[in-house]
Amino acid sequence: MPLSIHDTYSRSKRRFEPADPDRVTVYVCGPTVWNYAHIGNARPAVVFDVLFRLLRHTYGDGHVIYARNITDVEDKINAAASAEGVPISTITDRFTAIYNADMAALGVLAPTIEPRATAHIESIVAMIGRLVANASAYAAEGHVLFDTQSFPDYGKLSGHTLDDLIAGARVDVAPYKRNPADFILWKPSKLGEPVWDSPFGPGRPGWHIECSAMIEATLGLPIDIHGGGHDLIFPHHENEIAQGLCSHMGGGADHAETYARYWMHNGFLTMDAEKMSKSLGNVRLVHELIDRFPGEVIRWALLSAHYRAPLDWTDDLLEQSHRTLDRLYQSLQDAARETGRSAATPLADPGQEAQALDGAKAVVDALEDDLNTPAAMAALSALATSLRQAVTAKLDDAPVKQRTLVLAGALLGFLQANASAWFEGGADESLKAKVEALIAARAQARRAKDWPAADRIRAELTALGVEVLDGPGGAATWRRRE
Ligand SMILES: [Zn+2]
Numbered sequence: 436m437p438l439s440i441h442d443t444y445s446r447s448k449r450r451f452e453p454a455d456p457d458r459v460t461v462y463v464c465g466p467t468v469w470n471y472a473h474i475g476n477a478r479p480a481v482v483f484d485v486l487f488r489l490l491r492h493t494y495g496d497g498h499v500i501y502a503r504n505i506t507d508v509e510d511k512i513n514a515a516a517s518a519e520g521v522p523i524s525t526i527t528d529r530f531t532a533i534y535n536a537d538m539a540a541l542g543v544l545a546p547t548i549e550p551r552a553t554a555h556i557e558s559i560v561a562m563i564g565r566l567v568a569n570a571s572a573y574a575a576e577g578h579v580l581f582d583t584q585s586f587p588d589y590g591k592l593s594g595h596t597l598d599d600l601i602a603g604a605r606v607d608v609a610p611y612k613r614n615p616a617d618f619i620l621w622k623p624s625k626l627g628e629p630v631w632d633s634p635f636g637p638g639r640p641g642w643h644i645e646c647s648a649m650i651e652a653t654l655g656l657p658i659d660i661h662g663g664g665h666d667l668i669f670p671h672h673e674n675e676i677a678q679g680l681c682s683h684m685g686g687g688a689d690h691a692e693t694y695a696r697y698w699m700h701n702g703f704l705t706m707d708a709e710k711m712s713k714s715l716g717n718v719r720l721v722h723e724l725i726d727r728f729p730g731e732v733i734r735w736a737l738l739s740a741h742y743r744a745p746l747d748w749t750d751d752l753l754e755q756s757h758r759t760l761d762r763l764y765q766s767l768q769d770a771a772r773e774t775g776r777s778a779a780t781p782l783a784d785p786g787q788e789a790q791a792l793d794g795a796k797a798v799v800d801a802l803e804d805d806l807n808t809p810a811a812m813a814a815l816s817a818l819a820t821s822l823r824q825a826v827t828a829k830l831d832d833a834p835v836k837q838r839t840l841v842l843a844g845a846l847l848g849f850l851q852a853n854a855s856a857w858f859e860g861g862a863d864e865s866l867k868a869k870v871e872a873l874i875a876a877r878a879q880a881r882r883a884k885d886w887p888a889a890d891r892i893r894a895e896l897t898a899l900g901v902e903v904l905d906g907p908g909g910a911a912t913w914r915r916r917e
Contacts, residue, residue, distance in 0.1 A: 438493065438803040440660070441743060443668060443698035444592050448805055451697060453659045459490050459499045460654045462695070464646060464663040464671065465549070467506040468530035469515045471720040472537055474733075474748060475704040481734055481848075482701045482742040482806070483662045484543040488846055489802045502653050503546040504646060505531055507553050508639055513628050523629055527553075528888045532876035533895070537721040539872040540730035540865040541737075542848035550653050552645040553629075559640045559648040560633045562682045563620045567635070571681035572620055575611035579621040579635045583614050586677045592698065593669035618674050620644045643671055647679035656683055661695035665702055672698065699806075701742045707749065729857075730865030732757045734848060738808040759816065760849070760857075763840070766819040766826070768854035770837040773826045778841040779853070787835050794818065794839030798846050808847070815843055815850075870901050874911050877903070 438451040453459040463483045466472060480503070490499045507527035516523045535545070552559070563579055566572035571585045583589045583597060590596050601615045608615045619641035624630040630637045640648075650658055656679065663672065679694045706719070718724055724733055735756035740746040767778060782788040797817070801810035818840050825833040844850030873896055880888035896903055896913070904912045 436800050436803045438489070439805055440697050440699060441805050443700050444695075449697065451660075453494070454657070454696065456494055457498050459494050459660075460658040461487065461490065461499065461501045461660045461662065462646070462650050462654060462658050463501070463503045463546075463661075464667055465503040465505055466530075466534050467509050467511065468527045468534060469509065469512040470530060471722045472534055473719055474721055474724060474737075477538070477541060477721050477733070478704050478737055478742075478746065479662065479664050479701050480538050480543050481541055481737045482808075483699075485738065485802065485808060485847060486660070486662070486699070486806060487544060487546070488848060489799070489806070492799065492846060500548065500654060501546045502548045502550060502649070504649055505549055505551045506642065506645065507531070507551050508629060508645075509642065513625075517627055524553075524885075525887060525891075527551075528880065528885065529891050532873060532880075532888075532892055533722065535876065536869045536872035537725060540725045540869045541721070541734045542730060542851070542868075544848075548653055550649040552640065552649070555645065555649050555652055556631050556640065558652040559644050560621075560631075562644060562648045562651065562678070563640075564634060565682045566620065566678060569681065571678070573613065574635055575613075577623040577636055577638065578611055578619055580612060580617040581620055581674065581678050581681075583616040583618070583677065586681055589616070589677050590673065592673050592676055595669060595673070616670075618643060618670060620678065643674035644678055646671070647675050647682070650675075650679065651683070657693040658695050660697045660699060662699040662701075665700045668700055699742075702740075702745045704737075704746045704748050707747065725865050725869065728753055728757065729760075730868065731849060731852070732760055735760055735812070738812065738847065741809055742806055759812075763816065763819045763844075763850060764852075764854045764857040766823045767837065767840060767850065768858070770822055770826050770833060770840075771854060773829070774834045774837055776834060776837075777853075778837045779851075782834060782838055788838070791835045791838035792842055794836065795843035795846060798843040802846065811847055815840070815847065818843055866899065870896065870899060870913055873899075874903065874913060878911065 439448050440451050441448045461483070463479060466476060483503075487499065487501045505527070508523065512523050512526055515526045519525070563572060566581065567574065567579065570582070572579055572581050590600070597614070597616050621633060621635050621638050621640055623636065623638045629639060631639060650656065661672065676694045680692055683692070718727065721733070732753060736748070736752045737746065739752065739756065771777060782791060797814035798811045801807045801814050804810070818836070822833065822836040822840055825836045841850055873892055877889050877892040880892060893903060901913050
């Protein structure tokens with residue numbers, strides 16, 4: 436079954452066909468790195484990680500380019516930096532490392548590229564320059580604004596018209612705007628804020644332009660799939676389309692030209708304080724949750740609802756997810772005992788290995804139906820049931836079914852831990868992933884001779900009860916402190 440995707444732009448489910456199957460391009464709006472990620476921020480990272488895994492399965496690992504940006508210039512970052520009296524990079528390096536470590540603990544693969552806004556100021560300034568040159572943007576009081584009247588299709592993604600945006604006061608009215616819906620591309624920096632030179636005067640970019648400029652610079656237009664949270668449809672993605680197309684095609688571009696061929700948006704995560712009271716209380720940060728639950732349990736809970744539906748986040752959901760994963764790992768552990776082999780290694784007989792992969796088809800089919808993770812997870816549970824039956828009856832195909840379960844799990848990012856290790860303490864697995872991501876971030880900081888960042892990450896590791904042992908040539912190992 437080919438992949439179909441519910442496309443926000445056309446408001447319909449469409450069969451996915453990449454422009455170039457050898458180079459499938461995906462862009463997802465990433466975090467603004469000023470603080471710890473809330474569990475709601477983890478939902479898009481996990482959902483689009485499943486998409487990334489599915490596309491790699493279909494088109495091949497080397498044929499999918501997944502970009503997830505880091506917003507590292509923003510008001511909240513400036514505020515955090517000035518509160519600590521440090522440069523913004525101190526804040527953004529710290530929280531980028533923590534974000535990536537937290538996502539790794541949730542089984543999220545590193546994206547192919549992770550562009551940072553501050554590393555693309557040149558592309559941003561060039562894009563704004565083109566918009567001004569073709570009269571899609573104008574300068575006013577030190578700002579550069581996008582002229583929404585210059586783009587007749589403004590509002591098509593979100594279904595808004597300029598009139599109802601103004602009537603509904605969904606836009607900020609500022610004296611220097613020609614039209615209330617016009618948005619900032621470049622603005623003057625306040626005292627103490629980071630500042631870059633530009634032909635429009637010293638200042639810094641607005642938020643929306645960074646994604647368009649980085650998409651153009653790293654992937655090229657049009658991209659195949661653009662993703663993000665539902666709350667980004669308006670104004671962020673609406674603005675991305677307007678500025679991205681107008682800078683490319685000139686003023687008055689319409690959607691005969693395409694910015695992103697498919698748009699995917701995940702629904703909200705909702706929390707009910709009462710249902711949360713049992714053990715979670717006020718634990719809402721990924722960073723804290725992964726100390727309480729194995730990362731895989733949190734991932735299971737995040738994928739338990741269809742990505743477009745709202746997800747009700749409760750204690751019960753996490754407990755239930757934990758029980759389900761225990762059951763799945765139990766069938767793997769029982770099978771390993773019976774077959775005497777680990778399901779992590781491919782079967783020696785290539786025919787059997789192909790058969791095992793074929794057995795994962797039910798999971799692939801469910802995911803190809805607009806990323807239907809609840810159905811895919813039900814299919815995974817059915818594979819575990821089938822494995823248990825084969826093991827109990829001592830059937831010859833038990834090793835194939837054992838292998839199928841692990842291969843099917845990989846498509847969703849589950850069941851990749853050793854079953855015994857899972858029962859010895861699943862939390863250790865997520866701790867391990869987190870520690871290794873932090874050590875990699877620290878090594879990077881050391882290579883860049885950013886000693887304060889390296890020291891901060893070491894302090895973070897110490898707080899986790901981990902001791903880092905630096906070896907020759909920059910290699911580092913670690914151990915739990917007694
Ligand atoms: Zn974005």
